[in-house]
Amino acid sequence: MSVNSTSRRRKRRQPWGSGSPPAWLDAMALSLWGILFLKYWLNGKLNILIHPNYMWLTIAAGIVLLGISGLLLFKVIQKLKLQPASSSMGTSAMGTSAQHVTLFPPIWSSSLLVAIAILGFVIEPRAFASQTAIQRGLTDSLTMTRAKAQSFRSAARPEERTLIDWVRTLNAYPEPDAYTGQKVKVQGFVTYPPASELPDQYFFISRFVITCCAADVYPVGIPVKLSQSRSAYKPDTWLEVTGQMITETLGGRRQLTIQASTLKPIPEPKNPYDY
Amino acid sequence: MNQLNNAFTLFLSLLVEAIPFLLLGVLFSGLLLFFVDERKLIALMPKHPLLGALMGSLVGFLFPVCECGNVPVARRLLLQGAPTPVAVGFLLAAPTINPVVFWSTWTAFRDQPEIVFWRIGLSLAIATIIGWVFSVQTDLRPFLQPAIARSLVEPRTDPAKAANDSTHLLQSGTFLLGQPGKVIRMDTAGLAAMAAPSITTKPLADRLQLLLENTVQEIRELGSVLVLGSAIAAIIQVFVPREVILGLGQGPISSILSMMLLGGVVSICSTVDSFFALSFASTFTSGALLAFLVFGPMIDLKGVGLMLSIFKPRAIFYMFGLVSLLTFLFTLFINLHVS
Numbered sequence: 001m002s003v004n005s006t007s008r009r010r011k012r013r014q015p016w017g018s019g020s021p022p023a024w025l026d027a028m029a030l031s032l033w034g035i036l037f038l039k040y041w042l043n044g045k046l047n048i049l050i051h052p053n054y055m056w057l058t059i060a061a062g063i064v065l066l067g068i069s070g071l072l073l074f075k076v077i078q079k080l081k082l083q084p085a086s087s088s089m090g091t092s093a094m095g096t097s098a099q100h101v102t103l104f105p106p107i108w109s110s111s112l113l114v115a116i117a118i119l120g121f122v123i124e125p126r127a128f129a130s131q132t133a134i135q136r137g138l139t140d141s142l143t144m145t146r147a148k149a150q151s152f153r154s155a156a157r158p159e160e161r162t163l164i165d166w167v168r169t170l171n172a173y174p175e176p177d178a179y180t181g182q183k184v185k186v187q188g189f190v191t192y193p194p195a196s197e198l199p200d201q202y203f204f205i206s207r208f209v210i211t212c213c214a215a216d217v218y219p220v221g222i223p224v225k226l227s228q229s230r231s232a233y234k235p236d237t238w239l240e241v242t243g244q245m246i247t248e249t250l251g252g253r254r255q256l257t258i259q260a261s262t263l264k265p266i267p268e269p270k271n272p273y274d275y
Numbered sequence: 276m277n278q279l280n281n282a283f284t285l286f287l288s289l290l291v292e293a294i295p296f297l298l299l300g301v302l303f304s305g306l307l308l309f310f311v312d313e314r315k316l317i318a319l320m321p322k323h324p325l326l327g328a329l330m331g332s333l334v335g336f337l338f339p340v341c342e343c344g345n346v347p348v349a350r351r352l353l354l355q356g357a358p359t360p361v362a363v364g365f366l367l368a369a370p371t372i373n374p375v376v377f378w379s380t381w382t383a384f385r386d387q388p389e390i391v392f393w394r395i396g397l398s399l400a401i402a403t404i405i406g407w408v409f410s411v412q413t414d415l416r417p418f419l420q421p422a423i424a425r426s427l428v429e430p431r432t433d434p435a436k437a438a439n440d441s442t443h444l445l446q447s448g449t450f451l452l453g454q455p456g457k458v459i460r461m462d463t464a465g466l467a468a469m470a471a472p473s474i475t476t477k478p479l480a481d482r483l484q485l486l487l488e489n490t491v492q493e494i495r496e497l498g499s500v501l502v503l504g505s506a507i508a509a510i511i512q513v514f515v516p517r518e519v520i521l522g523l524g525q526g527p528i529s530s531i532l533s534m535m536l537l538g539g540v541v542s543i544c545s546t547v548d549s550f551f552a553l554s555f556a557s558t559f560t561s562g563a564l565l566a567f568l569v570f571g572p573m574i575d576l577k578g579v580g581l582m583l584s585i586f587k588p589r590a591i592f593y594m595f596g597l598v599s600l601l602t603f604l605f606t607l608f609i610n611l612h613v614s
Binding site for chain 2: 046075131
């Protein structure tokens with residue numbers, strides 16, 4: 001008994017008072033998130049957010065969320081049918097006996113979930129672009145800690161390698177001279193690193209690699225050498241670059257570089273990341 | 276504006292990836308709590324302090340609860356007579372030592388599988404050590420909140436009274452019953468259900484009803500903390516200059532301390548905190564990521580709030596001190612000698 005009364009006392013001290021949010025608010029939060037997840041799946045935005053391996057988890061979660069909110073709504077309606085006169089605020093006898101020790105009042109939590117889901121419907125997620133690539137440290141080497149390719153086959157013909165294949169190959173055998181003269185055909189977006197690092201006739205052809213979700217995407221890129229100024233190719237333009245590999249000394253470092261022969265603008269792929 | 280959109284995309288990606296695991300954890304723990312009788316489990320626990328602490332830590336595998344679920348369970352374990360090392364080991368390890376956390380950590384750190392094993396290993400070691408240390412205190416009552424201490428004192432000879440007590444404790448524990456959905460349960464069946472001695476003896480329909488309520492409540496609570504945690508991660512990622520993050524994140528000591536601080540403040544649920552950590556994977560040392568993954572589930576703002584429902588501040592302070600020191604030492608060792 002004493003425990004119970006203590007908890008009541010504690011509860012009364014809580015500034016936000018008691019009360020769980022009405023069930024319809026919870027049901028709304030759950031169903032909004034469920035619909036949002038399924039919407040991202042159907043309109044392909046899930047590609048921007050997470051690695052394809054985990055999409056089924058999100059889709060399943062969307063369905064489960066809708067299911068739970070359906071059950072909740074079913075209960076609410078059942079209750080209304082049983083007791084049409086009583087207001088939805090009617091409290092059970094135990095309404096005060098139990099209170100989560102929570103960081104926030106439950107009604108805030110529900111409202112927060114609803115509000116964020118609505119934001120999700122209003123604001124479209126967008127793939128990261130060159131600015132993020134620079135901020136996250138664009139390199140031609142994979143970040144030390146990750147993506148050590150466990151099994152990696154590089155395409156037999158160099159011109160069939162994707163940008164990531166090139167970067168992986170380079171990580172496996174970093175001597176740029178080894179690739180001199182090999183044909184290249186890669187797709188990616190244009191990034192201008194800080195001027196101090198690259199002269200005007202170079203830019204990076206770059207791409208993001210994703211392992212789990214957009215939180216861990218990291219950029220990789222290879223410098224491209226043009227015959228004139230790079231100003232014709234604005235940052236974030238998607239290009240297919242054809243040419244051959246050369247070695248250049250850029251920023252005091254010998255680097256594998258693409259000597260471009262043709263640069264063809266392409267539409268941004270539906271799935272902008274590479275794996 | 277662009278930055279803001281980046282932050283929002285990052286934020287959404289964390290949520291889209293994490294919510295499935297959150298759901299899984301909530302459903303799984305709900306099911307087990309409603310269908311497994313922990314009293315039988317306690318009877319199986321070894322009496323030896325070290326073994327007990329180890330078993331208590333491992334038992335989390337049966338209760339895949341994150342740090343919001345483990346406190347009520349640990350409290351029930353204590354009240355039902357579990358030895359101190361078992362209960363303390365469980366309290367500290369359960370959020371990490373469980374299948375859902377293992378899977379989500381694996382998902383996030385698939386490229387660094389060692390992180391997954393270090394995380395499990397260190398959590399197990401720390402929880403066992405602390406459980407063992409607490410076994411020195413044979414009478415735990417001075418460490419407990421008066422209400423709980425009193426009910427431990429009461430002789431257990433009167434079964435009806437004991438059952439009655441534990442029922443009330445269940446109620447105030449709220450994990451199971453929560454704030455009963457006002458709209459949902461107004462019938463007397465709910466009342467009758469609550470008076471039953473153990474949750475696992477209730478009729479199936481009532482248990483399912485409670486399971487639904489419990490699930491919704493947990494999603495609400497944990498979901499909103501996840502939303503805030505993801506927002507913090509996204510904001511730090513996008514708006515804090517990279518040099519600042521790298522400056523902190525590359526030092527073997529500063530990186531660990533800052534990640535422990537983050538883990539303590541952010542309070543993100545352990546089933547999904549690996550995704551949070553992942554967003555720092557390229558900038559922070561492995562030891563620091565581990566410090567976050569090991570320390571956060573044991574001690575964080577939300578968890579301390581919950582633990583205050585069992586322990587006096589003094590005991591929590593001891594735990595905090597021990598957990599911090601051990602985490603710091605272990606992860607520093609990893610930073611300096613392993614990675």
